[in-house]
Amino acid sequence: MFAVFKRARKATLSAIAAISTFALAACDPIAIGGGPTINTSKPVPVALLVPRGSAQSGDSVLAQSLENAARLAIADLQGVQIDLRIYDTAGDPTRAAAAATEAVNGGARIILGPVYAEAANAAGIAAARKGVNVLAFSNTTSIAGGNVFILGPTYDNTARRLTAYAKSQGKNNILIAGGNNASGLAGQAAIRNAAAQSGVNVSGSIGYELSQKGVINAIPQIRSATGSGGVDALFLTATTAGALPLLTQLLPEAGVKPTDVQYIGLTRWDVPAQTLALPGVQGSWFAMPDPGKARGFRDRYEATYGNAPHSIGGLAYDGIAAIGALVGAGKADALTAAALTQGAGFHGTGGIFRLRPDGTNDRGLAIATIQEQKVVIIDAAPSSFPGAGS
Numbered sequence: 370m371f372a373v374f375k376r377a378r379k380a381t382l383s384a385i386a387a388i389s390t391f392a393l394a395a396c397d398p399i400a401i402g403g404g405p406t407i408n409t410s411k412p413v414p415v416a417l418l419v420p421r422g423s424a425q426s427g428d429s430v431l432a433q434s435l436e437n438a439a440r441l442a443i444a445d446l447q448g449v450q451i452d453l454r455i456y457d458t459a460g461d462p463t464r465a466a467a468a469a470t471e472a473v474n475g476g477a478r479i480i481l482g483p484v485y486a487e488a489a490n491a492a493g494i495a496a497a498r499k500g501v502n503v504l505a506f507s508n509t510t511s512i513a514g515g516n517v518f519i520l521g522p523t524y525d526n527t528a529r530r531l532t533a534y535a536k537s538q539g540k541n542n543i544l545i546a547g548g549n550n551a552s553g554l555a556g557q558a559a560i561r562n563a564a565a566q567s568g569v570n571v572s573g574s575i576g577y578e579l580s581q582k583g584v585i586n587a588i589p590q591i592r593s594a595t596g597s598g599g600v601d602a603l604f605l606t607a608t609t610a611g612a613l614p615l616l617t618q619l620l621p622e623a624g625v626k627p628t629d630v631q632y633i634g635l636t637r638w639d640v641p642a643q644t645l646a647l648p649g650v651q652g653s654w655f656a657m658p659d660p661g662k663a664r665g666f667r668d669r670y671e672a673t674y675g676n677a678p679h680s681i682g683g684l685a686y687d688g689i690a691a692i693g694a695l696v697g698a699g700k701a702d703a704l705t706a707a708a709l710t711q712g713a714g715f716h717g718t719g720g721i722f723r724l725r726p727d728g729t730n731d732r733g734l735a736i737a738t739i740q741e742q743k744v745v746i747i748d749a750a751p752s753s754f755p756g757a758g759s
Contacts, residue, residue: 403516404502404705405478409696412450413704416472417685418482418492422459431484432457434682435506437674438718439481442689449693458483462491469495469503477501479704481688484681486512493517502706504691504724506684513728518709520684520722523729524556524606524635527656528563530734531604531633534654534748536567540602540631544594545574546587546616547606547635553579556606556635572598577612584615592623595630602631609636609644617649627652638739645742656734658719659750666718683718691715691724712754720750 407413417439419432436455443451454477456468465488469480473496480496480503483489489505490512496503497516505512508521535543545560547553557574564571573594577587595603603625607613613634621627627649634655638644657663666686670678694715695703702708706726714723714731721733736748 403500404702404708405500406701407478407696407704409449409699409701409703412452413692413696414452414454414476414478415689415692416454416456416469416475416477416480416482418456418458418465418468418472418480418488420460420484420488421457422464423461425460428460431679431682434679435482435484435685438670438678438682439685439689441670441673442686442693446689446693446697449697451689451693451696453689458488458492460485460488462487465489466491466495468492470498472496473499473501479504479692481685481692482506489517489519502704502709504688504709506681506688510729515728516706518706518724518728519730520687521681522658522732524559525562525729526732527635527734528556528559529566530656530736531635531654532560532563532567532569534736535602535631535633536569538631540569542570542572542599543602543604543633544572544591544600545604545606546591547574547576548579548612549576549583550579553606560604560606560635572600579612581615584612585619588619588623588625591620592625595625600630602633604633604635606635609638609640613638613650614644614647617647617653621649639737639744645739645744650739651742652738652740654736654738654747657737657744659733659735660737660744660746662717662750663719687715687717687722690717691722714754721753723754 419435420428421432439453443453456472458465458468465483469492472480480492480501482505483492484506486507486509489507493503493516502516505517505519506521507519508523510523513519545557547557561571575587575590575594577583605616607616632653634653637657638650638653638655644650666683667678695708710724710726714721723731725731733751735746735750737744738747
C-alpha cells in the first residue's frame with residue numbers, strides 16, 4: 370500500500386512556483402485552530418479531489434472507488450447534509466492546485482484528497498490561501514502540518530502500536546532490519562522513535578540493498594546481532610512484495626528462528642493471502658485495521674457497487690465520516706483544525722482514528738499473528754483512545 374504514494378518535494382514543485390511563498394503555511398507545523406466557519410443547517414460544500422484522468426494504470430479505478438466510498442458515507446450520515454463536489458486532478462500537482470483553488474473559490478469549506486503526496490502538497494498550498502483545511506489520502510508524513518492532514522496509515526502509528534504491544538509482552542530488546550531505500554529508511558526511523566516512546570531498547574539496525582544479493586549478505590549480520598546481547602525480537606520493515614519472502618526463508622535456515630526470536634512486521638503480512646503459507650511467517654506479529662469493521666465496509670461496498678473497493682478507497686469514507694460527525698454537532702467551527710483534531714477521534718472503515726495536531730493520524734489497530742496459515746487476532750483493536758472519553 371505504501372508504494373501507492375509519492376514523496377513530496379514541497380516548495381520545489383516548479384508547477385506551483387508562483388505560489389511557493391505559501392509552502393510553509395501548507396506544510397510546516399503552525400498553531401492550529403484555523404479554518405472556515407459553516408452553517409450546519411444547510412448542505413456543507415465538500416470538495417473531493419481524485420486522480421481521474423491520470424495516465425497511470427489504476428488511477429481511474431481508484432478515483433471511482435474514492436467517489437463511491439464518499440457517497441456511501443454520505444448515505445450513512447443522519448441529520449447532516451453534504452454537498453459533494455468532485456474534481457479531477459490526473460494525479461498532477463499543477464492540476465491539483467488548480468482544482469483546490471477552483472473548489473475553495475466555489476465555496477468548498479473543506480477538501481478531501483488528493484491521493485499522491487506532491488498533489489496533496491500543492492492542493493494544501495492553494496487551499497491555505499483561503500484558510501481551508503485539506504484531508505489528504507496520502508500517508509507521506511512530510512507533507513502533514515498546517516492546514517494539511519493525512520488520512521493514510523503511517524509507519525509511525527503502526528510502529529507505536531507494535532512496540533507498545535511488544536513491551537507489554539516482555540519484548541524489551543529489539544533489532545531492526547530494513548531496506549536501504551527511502552521506504553525502508555523511513556520505516557526504521559519510525560520504529561526507533563516508537564521504541565523510545567514505548568520504553569523498548571533498540572540494540573541495532575541492519576540495512577540491506579533491495580536485491581537478492583543484498584538480502585543474502587544481510588543474513589549473517591542479523592544472525593550475529595540476534596545471537597548476542599539478549600535480542601528478543603526482530604522488527605522487519607520488508608513488504609510481502611519485496612524482501613519479506615526471502616528474509617523469512619533464509620533467516621530460519623541461518624538459525625534465526627521465529628520460535629526463538631519474535632518476528633515483528635511493520636507492514637501487512639496477510640496480503641496477498643499466499644504469504645500466509647510461508648513457514649517463516651508463522652507466529653509473527655503485525656498490525657492491521659479492525660478486521661470486523663474492515664469486512665463490514667467491504668461487504669457493504671460490494672453490495673452497493675457490485676465490486677470490491679480499492680485498497681485505499683475507504684479513506685474517502687473515513688474523511689466524510691469525520692466531517693459528518695463534526696458537522697452533526699451543530700457548531701459553526703466544526704471544520705477548523707482545532708475541531709478536526711479533537712481527541713476522541715472518529716469511527717471509520719477500519720475502526721477508530723483521529724487526526725493529530727501535527728497533521729498525521731492515530732488509527733486503532735489490532736495485533737495479528739499467523740497460526741497454521743491463518744490470521745489470528747491476539748490483541749483486539751481499541752474501541753476508544755486513552756484519555757479521550759468514549
